[in-house]
Amino acid sequence: MQPPLSQPHIQPFFPPQRTLMGPGPSDVYPSVLAACAKPTLGHLDPLFVGMMDEVKQLLQYAFQTRNEMTLAVSAPGSAGMEACFVNLVESGEKVIVCRNGVFGERMRSNVERLGAVAVTVDDDWGKPVDVQKVSDAIKANPDAKFLAFVHAETSTGARSDAKALCALAKEHGLLTIVDTVTALGGIELRVDDWGIDAVYSGSQKCLSCVPGLSPISFSPAAVEKLKTRKSLVQSWFLDQTLVMGYWGNTSGAKRTYHHTAPVNALYALHEALRLLADEGLENAWARHAMLHTELRDGLAALGIEFVVEEKYRLPQLNAVHIPAGVDDAAVRSWLLNDYNLEIGAGLGALAGKAWRIGLMGYGARRENVAVLLGALGEVLK
Amino acid sequence: MQPPLSQPHIQPFFPPQRTLMGPGPSDVYPSVLAACAKPTLGHLDPLFVGMMDEVKQLLQYAFQTRNEMTLAVSAPGSAGMEACFVNLVESGEKVIVCRNGVFGERMRSNVERLGAVAVTVDDDWGKPVDVQKVSDAIKANPDAKFLAFVHAETSTGARSDAKALCALAKEHGLLTIVDTVTALGGIELRVDDWGIDAVYSGSQKCLSCVPGLSPISFSPAAVEKLKTRKSLVQSWFLDQTLVMGYWGNTSGAKRTYHHTAPVNALYALHEALRLLADEGLENAWARHAMLHTELRDGLAALGIEFVVEEKYRLPQLNAVHIPAGVDDAAVRSWLLNDYNLEIGAGLGALAGKAWRIGLMGYGARRENVAVLLGALGEVLK
Known part of the structure; x- marks a missing residue:
């Protein structure tokens, strides 16, 4: 019989404030x-x-x-x-x-x-x-x-x-x-x-x-x-x-x-x-569509292309091709560590090939689009 | 086709501070x-x-x-x-x-x-x-x-x-x-x-x-x-x-x-x-046992009897017989509404016949035993 497990000494956990622009969880109100x-x-x-x-x-x-x-x-x-x-x-x-x-x-x-x-x-x-x-x-x-x-x-x-x-x-x-x-x-x-x-x-x-x-x-x-x-x-x-x-x-x-x-x-x-x-469903749908347009235009200016053809795109989940020669994991880590900004990796067939940028709920705000475009622009320079 | 469902107007929810002495959830730290x-x-x-x-x-x-x-x-x-x-x-x-x-x-x-x-x-x-x-x-x-x-x-x-x-x-x-x-x-x-x-x-x-x-x-x-x-x-x-x-x-x-x-x-x-x-497992076990003893003695003074024979009793979950002539639901509602105190109803074969009094985790405190005994004593008078 082994000795009883002794008390681990663990400190309280204090997570930083991230901007969550991955595929979810999204920014919480x-x-x-x-x-x-x-x-x-x-x-x-x-x-x-x-x-x-x-x-x-x-x-x-x-x-x-x-x-x-x-x-x-x-x-x-x-x-x-x-x-x-x-x-x-x-x-x-x-x-x-x-x-x-x-x-x-x-x-x-x-x-x-x-x-x-x-x-x-x-x-x-x-x-x-x-x-x-x-x-x-x-x-x-x-x-x-x-x-x-x-x-x-x-x-x-x-x-x-x-x-x-x-x-x-x-x-x-x-x-x-x-x-x-x-x-x-x-x-x-x-x-x-x-x-x-x-x-x-x-x-x-x-x-x-x-x-x-x-x-x-x-x-x-x-x-x-x-x-x-x-x-x-x-x-x-x-x-x-x-x-x-x-x-x-x-x-x-x-x-x-x-x-x-x-x-x-x-x-x-x-x-x-x-x-x-309180916001109203139709207003929430319109807000997601509007912010998506701002994001789309900003990404285009950075030369980043969408995975999905325009008419089938979800405003709240933007899958984009990782530009050639860019290190997927390094960019995501940089955004997370230096900007407290999370974007999502590709999943399944898109792993390593795409990023997923979420604009969901409370995350679909102008300041989130701005921080994403600003940070990504810096990191990809 | 029916008209769209319109926006419900719901107020924020502000739960009161209850003392939770039922079978769980227990008082949260x-x-x-x-x-x-x-x-x-x-x-x-x-x-x-x-x-x-x-x-x-x-x-x-x-x-x-x-x-x-x-x-x-x-x-x-x-x-x-x-x-x-x-x-x-x-x-x-x-x-x-x-x-x-x-x-x-x-x-x-x-x-x-x-x-x-x-x-x-x-x-x-x-x-x-x-x-x-x-x-x-x-x-x-x-x-x-x-x-x-x-x-x-x-x-x-x-x-x-x-x-x-x-x-x-x-x-x-x-x-x-x-x-x-x-x-x-x-x-x-x-x-x-x-x-x-x-x-x-x-x-x-x-x-x-x-x-x-x-x-x-x-x-x-x-x-x-x-x-x-x-x-x-x-x-x-x-x-x-x-x-x-x-x-x-x-x-x-x-x-x-x-x-x-x-x-x-x-x-x-x-x-x-x-x-x-931080408390230590053995200390937590001992605390539950000690508070159970206090509760047991207080309930005995009120003439309330346990469902389970002493040597098999759980300190953290005390099932007791509802005294003869007492209205189960009325007593629990009274405790909840006037004392913000929750105790548990009987379940299954014990429904209507027993109450379940929890002394669990943060709920296993001297003040909880005191409020339970004091309130129950008043209500059963």
């Missing part, structure tokens, strides 16, 4: 950070439960949905993704999965782990999902039950036409599962009007909240699929039939314990969503 | 709350990654383990539970699951959802797991691969003999999966010495951190089982073969992106674990 430190309440405290009702109402606004089943999963966006797949898709069912970046592939992996069948529709990284290819795949797979795709690909900065893809799915009776992790709050998104059945997002992108929560919403058709499934949901933690006993499917219903909610993180989400509602 | 509001760093920022290394070291101390695979799951304790089962247990494998409260039954549900076989060993609520019954079950099931039990049952306040149960499992070559959600930091727990193979806990109990994280640790034997499994882990989010690429299995290894870590919650965990290390 000061009042959202302050909300994190408010006194913790019990997860069944009536005052906390009342706040959760407001979070639900605010999420319905942000998603533009009247779905009763709208809530935040108590874990990051990838758990929100898994919550959608694990609750709706059963073993043996067929899902058409569009892959044009990292997150489409992650969807496929989710389908595989359910024992379901993924039919993949592939597009090059940096391109949007090709609607015609999806139409062909649907016709070739009349037994498919779901269409899954990423609205705003965080790995490439490409925007796909969620409205057209959902219309196509509806036409053929498919349920849609849509990744809006980077989309929500940054570009137009209308869950009900577009006919999205299951949608998930993340707290740490255009909502400018701390990382760790994943807003999701299920349409009545998705809820019906969940209620009529033949098998038990394979995840206890993500089983929404249980979670809804806590979040409350109908207002006024008594809350029953499922798991201990991340109380302080939900304070932060409440505040972030409140700020979005 | 002031410096832990303050840590939540520190500036957010990127999840791959070298400074943040360095802090994660410290969290790992602090968790190893708290668990008394030298396990390399020691980290915090980015979700609450029930996700930590699922992380242990989903990574180690495969379809068709047999698990002996001890049930003497809510959380043993949750373990069984996890086993079932894996397509594995649960052999349950039942004890009455409020009793510890009966070691002899477990011994009989192991002998009757020579093909069983795992023994799973709860060290400190949050639903009843009973402590089971984790050391004896693990010794029995080792004798028969079984791997052990142990729930220490309420145990960690509150009572003696020695993961390596006792031979625990997979252990999970929660941030919001005796660590007095905000809710939302689940520390886990896997022994080398558990890691070997994980590495040699025949099937894919059915959860992408909880797949520790992927997560370890981010947390780093060996120190100094490059971190790869898996999911965006809950950065600010990890600041809080770092601070909470740091305070535990």
Whole structure:
């Protein structure tokens, strides 16, 4: 038997103030950070439960949905993704999965782990999902039950036409599962009007909240699929039939314990969503578009080119080619160490070839564009 | 098509300062709350990654383990539970699951959802797991691969003999999966010495951190089982073969992106674990025991009786019988509204019959015992 482990002597951690212009987490609103430190309440405290009702109402606004089943999963966006797949898709069912970046592939992996069948529709990284290819795949797979795709690909900065893809799915009776992790709050998104059945997002992108929560919403058709499934949901933690006993499917219903909610993180989400509602969704979308234009013009002046064709670009996630002869890691370290400025590395197929510059939520401000352009200009000199 | 949802007008949320003496979340240390509001760093920022290394070291101390695979799951304790089962247990494998409260039954549900076989060993609520019954079950099931039990049952306040149960499992070559959600930091727990193979806990109990994280640790034997499994882990989010690429299995290894870590919650965990290390584990255990004695004597003076026999009582979770003729909900509301004092309701078989009084972490203080005894004495008059 070894001796007991002795006490480590660790100092308190004091992180510096960075400007976060990577693919997320984004700059967090000061009042959202302050909300994190408010006194913790019990997860069944009536005052906390009342706040959760407001979070639900605010999420319905942000998603533009009247779905009763709208809530935040108590874990990051990838758990929100898994919550959608694990609750709706059963073993043996067929899902058409569009892959044009990292997150489409992650969807496929989710389908595989359910024992379901993924039919993949592939597009090059940096391109949007090709609607015609999806139409062909649907016709070739009349037994498919779901269409899954990423609205705003965080790995490439490409925007796909969620409205057209959902219309196509509806036409053929498919349920849609849509990744809006980077989309929500940054570009137009209308869950009900577009006919999205299951949608998930993340707290740490255009909502400018701390990382760790994943807003999701299920349409009545998705809820019906969940209620009529033949098998038990394979995840206890993500089983929404249980979670809804806590979040409350109908207002006024008594809350029953499922798991201990991340109380302080939900304070932060409440505040972030409140700020979005105060600004107004359309205003937030317009702000992201405007700042993107300023960034684009400034990058052009530095001779830096975008990965994505102009009409498919996400204003909030700008993937750009690393100029020839430039040391990727050295530049990012220089920006971080000398300017306290974080930009993102390339991911997957774009690793070492691209940078990802985020303009998300509170990060989509004129001063952030200025510091990025000024610092990058100096470093690339 | 319905009109767009208009902006809800929601006010900022200002929770009152409660004294949290339920089953968790417990009172959070002031410096832990303050840590939540520190500036957010990127999840791959070298400074943040360095802090994660410290969290790992602090968790190893708290668990008394030298396990390399020691980290915090980015979700609450029930996700930590699922992380242990989903990574180690495969379809068709047999698990002996001890049930003497809510959380043993949750373990069984996890086993079932894996397509594995649960052999349950039942004890009455409020009793510890009966070691002899477990011994009989192991002998009757020579093909069983795992023994799973709860060290400190949050639903009843009973402590089971984790050391004896693990010794029995080792004798028969079984791997052990142990729930220490309420145990960690509150009572003696020695993961390596006792031979625990997979252990999970929660941030919001005796660590007095905000809710939302689940520390886990896997022994080398558990890691070997994980590495040699025949099937894919059915959860992408909880797949520790992927997560370890981010947390780093060996120190100094490059971190790869898996999911965006809950950065600010990890600041809080770092601070909470740091305070535990500063106090010293044995001192923290002794403090819980001492405050429990004060509470016990005060409750006795009020004529209130414990659910659990003295020698099996958890100092940090005191389940007591609701005195005859007393209105359960009314008393708890009175304490909450007039004294800002939360105690816990009974759960499952104890609903309406018991209260659960927590003395956890920062909540295990003399002033908390005084306010509880004073307020309860007034309310029950």
